[in-house]
Each structure stands twice: as C-alpha cells, then as structure tokens.
Amino acid sequence: MRDRDHVREIDHVLNGRPSERDGVVAQSWRRCVNDYGLDPTRPSPPHIVTESRLREHREQSERLIAIARSGLEALFRQIAGQKYVLLLADAKGVTVDYFGDPKFEDELRRAGLYLGSDWSEQLAGTCGVGSCLVTQQAITIHQTDHFDLTHTPLSCTAAPIFDTSGNLTAVLDISLLRSPQPKISQSLALNLVTASARRVEMANLMAMNRGDWVLRFSTSPEFLDVDPEAAVALDGSGRIIGMTHGAETVLAQQGTGAVLGERIDRFFDLSVDNLPDLMRGRPTEDRLITLRDGQGMFGHAIAPQSERLSLPVARGGPTSAFQSIGGSDPAIQRLVAEAARLAPTSIPVLVTGETGTGKERLIRAIHASQPGNRPFVALTAATPPEDWPALAEAAQTGTLFLDAPEDLPPASQSHLLRLVAGLDTLPTRRRPRLMTATAADLPALVREGAFRPDLFFRLAAARLSLPPLRLRQDFDWLLDRMMRQFSHLRPDSLRLSPAARAELQSRDWPGNLRELANTLEVAVALAEGAVIDLPDLPPAPLAPVERPDTLADVLAACGGNMALAARRMGVNRSTILRRARRDGLLPN
Numbered sequence: 001m002r003d004r005d006h007v008r009e010i011d012h013v014l015n016g017r018p019s020e021r022d023g024v025v026a027q028s029w030r031r032c033v034n035d036y037g038l039d040p041t042r043p044s045p046p047h048i049v050t051e052s053r054l055r056e057h058r059e060q061s062e063r064l065i066a067i068a069r070s071g072l073e074a075l076f077r078q079i080a081g082q083k084y085v086l087l088l089a090d091a092k093g094v095t096v097d098y099f100g101d102p103k104f105e106d107e108l109r110r111a112g113l114y115l116g117s118d119w120s121e122q123l124a125g126t127c128g129v130g131s132c133l134v135t136q137q138a139i140t141i142h143q144t145d146h147f148d149l150t151h152t153p154l155s156c157t158a159a160p161i162f163d164t165s166g167n168l169t170a171v172l173d174i175s176l177l178r179s180p181q182p183k184i185s186q187s188l189a190l191n192l193v194t195a196s197a198r199r200v201e202m203a204n205l206m207a208m209n210r211g212d213w214v215l216r217f218s219t220s221p222e223f224l225d226v227d228p229e230a231a232v233a234l235d236g237s238g239r240i241i242g243m244t245h246g247a248e249t250v251l252a253q254q255g256t257g258a259v260l261g262e263r264i265d266r267f268f269d270l271s272v273d274n275l276p277d278l279m280r281g282r283p284t285e286d287r288l289i290t291l292r293d294g295q296g297m298f299g300h301a302i303a304p305q306s307e308r309l310s311l312p313v314a315r316g317g318p319t320s321a322f323q324s325i326g327g328s329d330p331a332i333q334r335l336v337a338e339a340a341r342l343a344p345t346s347i348p349v350l351v352t353g354e355t356g357t358g359k360e361r362l363i364r365a366i367h368a369s370q371p372g373n374r375p376f377v378a379l380t381a382a383t384p385p386e387d388w389p390a391l392a393e394a395a396q397t398g399t400l401f402l403d404a405p406e407d408l409p410p411a412s413q414s415h416l417l418r419l420v421a422g423l424d425t426l427p428t429r430r431r432p433r434l435m436t437a438t439a440a441d442l443p444a445l446v447r448e449g450a451f452r453p454d455l456f457f458r459l460a461a462a463r464l465s466l467p468p469l470r471l472r473q474d475f476d477w478l479l480d481r482m483m484r485q486f487s488h489l490r491p492d493s494l495r496l497s498p499a500a501r502a503e504l505q506s507r508d509w510p511g512n513l514r515e516l517a518n519t520l521e522v523a524v525a526l527a528e529g530a531v532i533d534l535p536d537l538p539p540a541p542l543a544p545v546e547r548p549d550t551l552a553d554v555l556a557a558c559g560g561n562m563a564l565a566a567r568r569m570g571v572n573r574s575t576i577l578r579r580a581r582r583d584g585l586l587p588n
C-alpha cells in the first residue's frame with residue numbers, strides 16, 4: 001500500500017467509514033489523532049531515550065528483567081533463524097531488554113527495535129507495545145496497522161505481563177523487519193508470545209512468594225506440572241496474596257468481583273487445609289478441584305519453601321489449631337466448627353468417640369486455639385487422688401484434661417466431684433477449663449448407676465462426638481497426611497500403590513486413627529523401594545466384626561462403593577445390595 005493510501009484509510013476510519021481493519025487497530029488510530037494529536041502525514045523516526053534515562057528504566061525493571069531473562073532466552077531460541085527480534089518493554093513502553101540477531105543490528109536500531117526505544121502509543125502511534133499497553137491485551141500490529149508510516153514495514157506481536165497484584169508491568173514483543181503480507185502469518189507468534197508472558201508471570205509469582213503456598217491450576221492434566229495456565233499465592237489462612245493474570249481472569253468469572261485478598265474457598269471447592277493433597281506425588285487425575293460454577297480443573301500445590309518437609313499449614317489464625325483434625329468429611333467439619341465456637345468459652349466439654357478416634361487431639365486443639373502459653377494438665381485414673389489438688393493448681397488459667405473418668409472407682413468419682421466443685425471457688429480468670437475424653441457410653445453408665453450423674457453433668461456441659469474412622473469420608477485425606485508425616489524423614493518420596501491404598505480403604509479400623517497411624521508407620525519403616533505395595537502392609541490385627549453402623553453411613557463413607565462397603569462391614573456384596581434395596585437406598 002502506498003503512503004497516500006495509508007493516510008487516506010486512516011482518514012476514512014476517523015470519519016466513521018466502514019473499514020476492514022481490526023476494531024482494536026481502528027480504535028487506536030482514533031486515539032492517535034483525537035487524544036495524542038498525531039498526524040499520519042508526518043512520519044517521525046523512532047524515539048530513543050537517552051543513556052541515563054534508559055539506565056533508570058532498566059534499574060526500575062531490574063528484578064523483572066532478571067526473572068524474565070531465562071523465559072526470553074527460551075523464546076528467542078524458538079524463533080531464532082526467523083529474523084524475529086524480541087523486546088521487553090516496561091510499563092511506560094521503553095525497551096529495557098532486547099534479543100536480536102547481531103547481523104541485523106544496524107537495521108534493527110534504525111527501525112527502533114532496540115534497547116531504549118520508546119514505543120508508547122502517545123509517541124509512536126499504533127504499535128505492538130504501545131497498543132498492548134493501552135488495551136492490556138495480546139495484540140498483533142501488522143504492517144499498515146501501524147499508524148506511523150515509519151513503522152509500516154514492521155510486524156509486531158506483543159503480550160502484556162502483569163505483576164502479582166494484577167497491574168500491567170511490562171510488555172513482551174516479538175517483531176519482524178519484513179514479514180509476509182497476510183496478518184494471519186503472525187498467529188503463531190501471538191500464541192508464542194502469550195505463552196511466554198504467562199511463563200514469566202508464573203516465574204515472577206514463584207520468586208515473589210517463596211515463603212507461601214502457591215496453587216497452580218490448569219484445565220489440562222497433562223500440562224499441570226510442566227506448564228500450568230494459572231497460579232495464585234496464598235497466605236496461611238487461604239487468602240489470595242498474589243496471582244497471575246490467567247488466575248485473575250478465571251477467578252473473576254466466578255462472579256465474586258475482587259480476587260486479591262479473597263479466600264480461595266470463595267472460588268474453589270477447596271480450603272488451605274486441602275493443599276497438601278494437591279502436591280506433586282499424587283497422580284494428577286486425583287488432583288481435581290472444582291470451581292464454584294462447577295467447572296473442573298487440576299490443581300498443583302507447592303508448599304512454602306521453609307516448610308517443604310513439614311506438615312502444613314497452620315500459621316496462627318483462629319482456626320489453625322483445628323486444621324489437622326480432618327478434611328472434607330461433613331460430620332468432622334461440623335464438629336470442628338462447633339469446637340472452634342466453644343474454644344473461647346470456659347464451658348466444660350466432653351469429647352466422646354471410640355478408642356483412637358482423636359479425642360485427646362481434638363481437646364488439645366481446643367486448648368491450643370486459646371491465646372498465650374497456658375498449662376495443659378492431664379488427670380487419669382492412674383493418678384493417685386492425693387496428687388489431684390496439685391494438678392488442679394498447676395492447671396490454673398489453662399486446661400484440666402480428664403481422660404477416661406469411667407475408669408475411676410466410685411470413691412474416686414466422689415473425690416473428683418469435690419475437686420471439680422472446688423474449682424468454682426477460684427477467681428474466673430484462674431479457673432482451669434475442664435475437658436474430658438471418653439470412649440465409654442457415660443449416659444448408659446449413669447443409668448446403670450456405675451457413674452455419678454452429678455459428676456457427669458459437671459463434665460458434659462457441651463458434648464462433641466468423633467466418628468469412627470470407618471465412617472469418615474476424608475479417609476484419603478488422613479491417609480495422605482499421615483504418609484507425609486511418616487515419610488518426611490526419608491530422602492525419597494514414598495507413595496502407596498493403588499492396591500495398597502484400596503486395601504487400607506477397605507479395612508475396618510477398630511483401633512481407628514491410632515491403628516491407621518501405626519500401620520503406616522510400620523509400612524514406611526519397612527518399605528525398601530519408593531512404593532508401598534500390598535505385601536508391605538502389616539496385616540490387620542483384628543478381624544472385622546458386625547457393627548451397629550447404618551448402611552447409609554457406611555456407604556457414604558465408602559463413596560457409594562458397594563464392594564468397599566461390603567468388605568468394611570465384613571459381609572458380601574449381595575448382602576449390601578439386598579440391604580440397600582430393603583432400606584430404600586437403591587431402587588428395587
């Protein structure tokens with residue numbers, strides 16, 4: 001196209017005549033004339049900033065240049081030999097880094113494709129870098145898309161790079177001095193530059209948030225670990241403290257407005273507590289996470305570097321003491337919510353549950369969620385009663401933990417009642433909080449006359465009941481958590497084979513979490529290779545027994561898997577099927 005035609009076309013577009021130009025180009029032309037006062041009949045040479053200004057611009061972008069460099073080098077290798085030049089411009093449009101073929105350096109310099117050239121749209125008119133900065137989108141400005149006649153031989157493709165707070169911070173551009181005429185010839189360049197900008201943002205997020213959890217996500221499991229689409233950094237309470245632009249785009253579509261500062265569970269069916277389950281080592285297909293609109297994605301969590309080998313996640317915050325209690329089991333979640341509400345009060349709490357279900361652990365979590373370093377003192381039937389007053393005194397301002405009070409003979413129960421009643425005479429601020437754990441059915445013992453009712457009512461103002469392991473729906477979460485706990489001292493990363501996992505899922509676990517912990521600890525200690533397989537598991541010490549659990553509960557805990565439920569209940573599959581039909585859980 002001759003120069004005159006170019007000017008005439010710009011004139012037509014400005015006068016609102018129909019044009020085949022891309023809309024973004026036409027809008028930029030209008031900005032050039034109406035907003036910046038540029039004149040298409042007066043070409044102007046490239047604007048190169050002075051050496052000292054360039055130094056200032058480079059200093060301000062130093063961190064980004066350092067982080068972007070390896071990505072840019074990789075990109076340059078991909079396009080080498082095709083006469084592309086690669087520019088990194090800062091948020092003002094000034095080229096702060098440059099890769100080009102030294103053979104063409106003079107020509108590139110004359111065209112402004114060089115360090116220090118200022119490609120802001122206000123100065124250079126419609127161009128790759130400048131128009132990308134204004135539109136905040138990846139863009140190709142091909143030949144006569146350029147406003148200024150000086151640049152019409154060029155083809156420039158640019159993508160924005162956003163910082164972890166979502167501000168446009170730089171532009172990555174690849175340009176050609178001479179290109180084939182059809183604009184479509186540059187679509188590969190657009191993909192390349194967009195992908196490279198995404199990788200630079202990812203590298204920047206990782207570098208900025210070494211001490212935080214990072215959640216990467218992708219729609220495709222194949223690329224999740226190698227080239228994920230998006231990522232967010234999270235603080236200890238699950239709030240988003242950094243993001244890539246891809247993450248902002250996906251999460252903003254969940255209709256909640258702002259992304260930064262929001263908790264991850266507003267966007268995904270996921271809390272900070274689930275992050276360890278999404279770490280590398282789990283099969284990618286198991287790392288499925290669901291957006292609030294139901295769309296599935298694959299997640300990859302990267303632990304804070306200083307905490308890589310330790311268990312997650314707690315870093316202060318009101319709920320962190322409870323984060324180890326359970327995963328996505330609805331009953332456990334309700335229980336933890338109640339425990340957290342009871343925690344700041346002085347109400348005596350009775351925690352019930354079969355042996356090894358984690359009663360003491362829950363009580364310690366309630367205790368730990370209180371501010372300050374308060375005493376935690378345990379009193380059991382094995383403690384001689386003459387020592388009790390000293391223990392009660394030591395527990396002042398903290399917790400007096402009564403473990404298995406049903407083991408106390410009647411005389412000791414009266415003694416305990418007096419001790420507990422005596423605590424009421426202490427000033428409130430010194431009075432120890434009573435928390436009791438029992439695997440016994442205390443109300444039944446009260447009815448039978450084996451446990452003092454007045455003592456029972458003193459201890460059981462509030463009651464929390466822990467489910468047995470066989471009825472928990474977060475079995476896999478517990479399994480993975482314990483695996484990490486026991487294998488973290490091993491240099492190789494140990495995992496369970498699918499068969500071993502299935503066997504553990506199908507066991508009855510009469511000893512509950514204690515039995516599971518013991519089993520895994522032994523298996524980890526004995527494992528020779530990197531995988532714990534079926535023969536590496538110690539056998540279940542007790543055979544399954546018939547239990548009063550409802551079929552609906554067992555099926556829920558087994559995710560509806562009949563064969564698994566049958567193994568856990570110690571009956572065959574057809575019995576489960578028959579009972580499920582009888583109980584109306586399945587159609588006849």
Ligand SMILES: Nc1ncnc2c1ncn2[C@@H]1O[C@H](COP(=O)(O)OP(=O)(O)OP(=O)(O)O)[C@@H](O)[C@H]1O
Pocket residue numbers: 324325326353354355356357358359360361362437438439478481482513514517
């Ligand atoms: N959420 C959990 N995650 C990992 N391990 C757990 C969890 N809860 C309990 N455990 C482990 O299981 C074992 C039993 O826990 P705990 O002593 O709290 O149970 P308990 O119900 O008080 O047992 P008992 O009734 O036999 O005294 C301990 O080794 C504990 O570390």
